[in-house]
Amino acid sequence: MKFYKKVAVLLLIIPLFFSAFNISYGDENFDIKAKSSILIDYHTGEIIYEKNAHEKLPPASVTKIMTLLLTMEAIDKGKIGLKDEVIISTNASKMGGSQIYLEEGESQTVEDLIKAICLRSANDASVALAEYIAGSEELFVKAMNERSKELKMNDTNFENSTGLPHESHYTSAYDIALMSKELMKHAKIQEWLTIYMSDMKVGKKKDIVQSLVNTNRLIKDYQGANGIKTGSTSDAKYCLSASAKRGNLQLIAVIMGAETSKVRFEESKKLLDYGFANYDSVVIGKKGDIIGKVPINKGDKTHLEVVLKDDSYILIPKGSSGKAEKEIILPEVLNAPIEKGKEVGELILKIDGKSVDRVKLIAKETVDKAGFVNMFKKVVKGLLTNK
Template identity: 45%
Template sequence: MKKWIGALLAALCMVTLLPVQAAAVELPLTSRAALLMEKTTGQILFAQNEHEKLEPASVTKIMTLLLTMDAIDSGALAYDDVVTVSANAAGMGGSQVWLAEGEQITVEELLKCVCVSSGNDAAVALAEKVAGVTELFVEQMNNRARGLGMDDTHFVNPTGLTAEGHVTSAHDIALMSRELLTKHPDIRSFTTIWTDSIRNGTFDLANTNKLIRRYDGATGLKTGYTASAGYCISATAEREGMELIAVVMKGETADKRNADAKALLNYGFSAYALVSAAPEEPLPALPVTMGEVDTVALTLPPDALTAVVEKAQAAALERRIDLPESLPAPVRQGQQVGTLTLCSGDTELMTVPILAAEDAAGRSWGRMFTDLLKMAVFAG
């Protein structure tokens, strides 16, 4: 099994995808930095000042949500766990849900408070529940960021409140947004809430992300604002099986920020499509020479069959399979034996390795001797 996993990972590294040209068009954006990413492939479709280090404000909370959901998935935390609010959490300024010291509230309701109302007090309460103290949680935030390749990022707190050295970039926000959506799709049950309540219906919540109501297919994700950060957002939406992540930083107003996010999403949905490279018919078994078996089954890397293409190309896709007439034994499971190429006209869009789905051992001396005897008998 370990050899098969290793071979599969090596095969994934062989996938060749023609990169979509980021920022190939001019969009009428007013915000300082922006980036558009397709979620499944991680391909960047548009970028503007995407690596500039800027304050993210409450968009920071995407990482807070990611670590909380990680803890839930690992079993260290549960939605119905009860959190006792500390004085530290209750004392947070900025946007809040007015948690009181000593108040008891579930992890699920705290997630709702962060995703819908962007509560700083709720974010700190979650951070303390996950890591014990906010300092350790912030250390986890930065470790997780490094693991995702967020090289423009340094977190100082779990809320996004203004603090010296608390910065990230549009590129890095897209990375952590993608991680949250792909690893924890259940987060959408919180980020798509328009209005709700906590404390048995006595305290109302309204989503700070107005695109949830005003943009078709919106799935989230997080807004942010401080006087120094300006208006920020990681806006996500899904149409026809393709989910896009539009990041906007340092917008001039909430309306201009939202307009920029919509412009990015509209561009992505109008210009691109998500397609599968998988052939319509199953791959044929490949003959094996000098093996214990006559043929070997073939397969494709399951996580490398999706590509983002321009819609004009999607209408005329072809799949070219290149395989040898036979394979000499031995054949190892996961061994690359050919290629599948996704083409649009003369343009190659994507090349995927075709793999052996099983081992095919070389023919033993005993088997070869028996075969020779059979040949001699039939020849006589």
């Protein structure tokens, strides 16, 4: 397929900062009190700060970010529904650690089990969902590891859906940031992640009320907080993946191996405060924005509108200056038929000639092959136009 290139300078003042982006690690005034930590921009994935970010460590219940991700993806695919009734197995009812004390044989909706994970970090609810989605926790864990590979979480191996201690169950701050970023793409999950207190009826007779209080206290105490997940065991110590959004800028901070619960929250705030004080996020284009048109050959339409498949943002330090350009790559012509959503091109954002973001361009609508009558009309119109 033959392509042409179209380049346009954006009216943005941005820096040429990408080759030296992170905070100076030698700065003793900015040391995070944890074994491992990272701060990333949600939209671009750019690393703003990291400390031992690839060290393999036990994540405790932060593991449940992947459990929630697979659950949300199963919902999106129509495999399960929020109102589905899940029968609690013996295995799920016997989970230790944090739980909501589900009884063997009782039923709970998928939505309530999700809420129990988001607020109480319930191990029994996690296993119940894992079994419902995959048939067994073992098969669900296999899916967790497969999804990890797809996300390029190269420091990770899961042995369960809960984060209960196991010598071969580990991940890194970097990998937690990756799966956190993926989870937060599901807007619906934020409805549960941002609940601070709620009640849930449990038991076969639904005669016991469990009061749920969000283990992530940043939801109550930090401006813009919208997730994500805490975790703690004697081996993992205190962990947290925290997300917060102010304006266009959304940040994800991960803390692993903090000595106390108080420290993990303080250090998370410290990372988030730094990000919001020093960076801005600029919107280049939103998902569905029309970028251009491509002529169609032998179609029931003469042209196809092309749109952005995803949002496009850039992260910039506050008070900096510079210039950016975008390059739009599209075919000179497309042959019908073309399905809605088909990838047909690419938008490339460049800083100083270096690519910093690439967004796929897709067909806005379906274009079918032209029928005989349609083709005849086009020929006649062409003849009349030439006259």
